Amino acid sequence: MAKVTIDGFETEVPDGTTILNAARQIGGDIVPPAMCYYSTLKGSGGKCRTCLVKVTKGSEKDPRPMPKLVASCQTTVMDGMEVANITSEEVTKARAGVVEFLLLNHPLDCPICDQAGECSLQDLAFEHGAAGTRYEFDRRTFEKIDIGPYIKLHMTRCILCYRCVFVANQLTDQRVHGIIGRGDHAEISTYIEKAIENDFSGNVIDVCPVGALTDRTFRFKSRVWFLNPMDAHRDCPTCSGKAVVWMYGKEIYRVTARKDQNGEVHDFICNTCRFHTKSPDQWTIEGARQIDRHSVISQGHYSENAQTVR
Amino acid sequence: MGRKLLLEHAHVPGINTYEVYRKHGGYRSVEKALKSMTPDEVVEEVKKSGLRGRGGAGFPTGMKWSFLAKPEGVPRYLVCNADESEPGTFKDRYLMEKIPHLLIEGMITSSYALGANTSYIYIRGEYSWIVFILEKAIKEAYAAGWLGKNIMGSGFDFDLYVNPGAGAYICGEETALIESLEGKRGNPRIKPPFPAVKGLWQCPTVVNNVETIAAVVPIVNDGGEEYAKIGIGKSTGTKLISASGNINKPGVYEIELGVSVEDFIYSDEWCGGIKNGKRIKACVPGGSSVPILPHFLITKTAAGENRLMTYESLADGGFATGSMLGSGGFIVYDEDQCIVRNTFNFSRFYHHESCGQCSPCREGTGWMEKVLWRMENGQGKMSDIDLLADIAKKIEGNTICPLGDAAAWPVSAAIRHFREEFEWHVNEPKACMERNYGLVKEPVAAGV
Structure with missing residues (x-):
């Protein structure tokens, strides 16, 4: 076990835990934001640089501070380590810089983006970003691509977190999905636009922090905050069958996997549940999904009793 | 006349063939190491020599070698980084083209020291003709019994392969190089673990520059102490410098570390002075990525001492008034050159070569390039100068x-030393398209 202090809060975590996960254990404001790290995907993280923190004391044995800011999702804790996140001006400045970089080429088309309301980048920019941009050039753009009948790739919105690549690598057998190109013209691609055809391909939509990968069966059907997310399950031969169904009245508009408080999916669901099971009688509805009250999704989200009245 | 250790026989006709190379004392170090030294003794000699990595970072090679993890039953690898793509650096190309056997000899000796039975030379894809030169040399070395099973009856088996890259600057970064060598996309890995613990195929790996590995040959031949006698302080031995720009004699020179910068630029032995009798305006002493120096800080440090061609002296004053020896890409600019244009050019290169993995570099390099383009083409704004410095600050250290x-670094250094030239570009948009600014003023107070 290692004792670690983050912004003055002390916690004890097993050896080998990352700073980010230790901070998540404490919870609250001091949790660094993460755009690319995904605890259920091996090898993810380290890329977006939004989770940078300052290690002010290396460990009990070696109290020297680390010279540079470190990615908290990749750095493991040492006993006696002291970390400054929101209490360090250096960190908040660097993070604001990263947010600005992430938004440089992002189209800011939130009003027409399906991800709006549940977008990590939106939250990140709201909390850490500046009101205006200093970027005065054309943004990079790509053609929209249909990846198979269910998934739409809008590369212009992508922040290259690589999460979907890890999903394609780790949940499915045949890798048909990767990154081509380099630098800011790198793009997610299925090579020659070949469709991803396997039972779990739809999970790339859930892990995408922005609106780059969206559900073609749901695109432009509704805004997420008009829908009522309900926990539901069904007997599924391929996956756990535990999902969230997004309802408007008696109609199911879309199905997603369940995300925890960090926005991460632990039980990935199959394409049958996600795209083909949209009739309420196919699901056992457990009740309203708990949504963080700060989220815009919770605004139309009444108690269970109110649901039945409608 | 300085001593030459690496390029001593570079001008001998046919030195690229095995017979001529052997006649001039080639493969002596392999004989010596395999017959009379243990691997640890070779490492000890390299430590004594004070040799520092010649690829740019200048990390002591002996120390790097001693960090190599040695778990039982796990192979170890030595990888030679011949992915030389830094603008302004072309020393490895010269070395491999002229004396390929020197690198192979160094690889055998170094691999023996590290206990590696298989090693790779990862060569830049654009150096396609050198691949053939190296492969021919390797074939000759196999035929002569320097490579293969049980070399010289010592029981040491060693195989050497040449692996060309596909033309990416980023693959010169050691973990990206390893990824590329494994056949993957050349993205740098997140460290730790360092390659010395988990490198190529998750096995302990040492990655060294071509020149570093070549320098092991004279160190083993003459002993580490003899090598350490050359040079000053912690900068020992000789260094290949790729001199280019507005000088009379551009080319690759082997210098003893400790030569003064003034001598190096103006002496006929090396660069031979500035072309067409012009004045020097600026100098990038270690390849495109190190900070640029203005004319008043090239031959003298801010403290007024003579600047020498050593790791320490070139870095004197930190980044405020100093630079780095880096990989030895010595680029000289005369008074007619435009620093804004040069900075734009460097920026364009880094934008093109950024791998796109982490956000600050992916987005920031492109932004800097666009702002610099605007400035160079007379559309800049005064606020752009601070913007550039701010972008550079936000990229630095966060990737x-x-x-x-x-x-x-090149962007922030150019703004630090040549701010008045940037301002002139903003104030005189027409003039900046037609002529160049000339020398910048020397700050009145020394040490600024």
Whole structure:
């Protein structure tokens, strides 16, 4: 076990835990934001640089501070380590810089983006970003691509977190999905636009922090905050069958996997549940999904009793 | 006349063939190491020599070698980094083209020291003709019994392969190089673990520059102490410098570390002075990624001492008034050159070569390039100068690999030393398209 202090809060975590996960254990404001790290995907993280923190004391044995800011999702804790996140001006400045970089080429088309309301980048920019941009050039753009009948790739919105690549690598057998190109013209691609055809391909939509990968069966059907997310399950031969169904009245508009408080999916669901099971009688509805009250999704989200009245 | 250790026989006709190379004392170090030294003794000699990595970072090679993890039953690898793509650096190309056997000899000796039975030379894809030169030399070495099973009856088996890259600057970063060598996309890995613990195929790996490995040959031949006698302080031995720009004699020179910068630029032995009798305006002493120096800081440090061609002296004054020896890409600019244009050119390179893995470098390099383009073409704004400095500051230190730093340093250094030239570009948009600014003013107070 290692004792670690983050912004003055002390916690004890097993050896080998990352700073980010230790901070998540404490919870609250001091949790660094993460755009690319995904605890259920091996090898993810380290890329977006939004989770940078300052290690002010290396460990009990070696109290020297680390010279540079470190990615908290990749750095493991040492006993006696002291970390400054929101209490360090250096960190908040660097993070604001990263947010600005992430938004440089992002189209800011939130009003027409399906991800709006549940977008990590939106939250990140709201909390850490500046009101205006200093970027005065054309943004990079790509053609929209249909990846198979269910998934739409809008590369212009992508922040290259690589999460979907890890999903394609780790949940499915045949890798048909990767990154081509380099630098800011790198793009997610299925090579020659070949469709991803396997039972779990739809999970790339859930892990995408922005609106780059969206559900073609749901695109432009509704805004997420008009829908009522309900926990539901069904007997599924391929996956756990535990999902969230997004309802408007008696109609199911879309199905997603369940995300925890960090926005991460632990039980990935199959394409049958996600795209083909949209009739309420196919699901056992457990009740309203708990949504963080700060989220815009919770605004139309009444108690269970109110649901039945409608 | 300085001593030459690496390029001593470079001008001998046919030195690229095995017979001529052997006649001039080639493969002596392999004989000596395999017959009379244990691997640890070779490492000890390299430590004594004070040899520092010649690829740019200048990390002591002996120390790097001693960090190599040696778990039982796990192979170890030595990888030669011949992915030389830094603008302004072309020393490895010269070395491999002229004396390929020197690198092979160094690889055998170094691999023996590290206990590696298989090693790779990862060569830049654009050096396609050198691949054939090296492969021919390797074939000759196999035929002569220097490579293969049980070399010289010592029981040491060693195989050497040449692996060309596909033309990416980022693959010169050691973990990206390893990824590329494994056949993957050349993205730098997140460290730790360092390659010395988990490198190529998750096995302990040492990655060294071509020149570093070549320098092991004279160290083993003459002993580490003899090598350490050359040079000053912690900068020992000789260094290949790729001199280019507005000088009379551009080319690759082997110098003893400790030669003064003034001598190096103006002496006929090396650069031979500035072309067409012009004045020097600026100098990048270590390849495109190190900070640029203005004319008043090249031959003298801010403290007024003579600047020498050593790791320490070139870095004197930190980044405020100093630079780095880096990989030895010595680029000289005369008074007619435009620093804004040069900075734009470097920025364009880093934008093109950024791997796109982490956000600050991916987005920031492109932004800097666009702002600099605007400035160079007479559309700049006064606020752009501070904007550039701010972007550079936000990239620096916040990226996975040093490419972000390499992209940020030239921009921030150019603004630090040549701000008045940038301002002139903003104030005189027409004039900046037609002529160049000339020398910048020397600050009145020394040490600024």
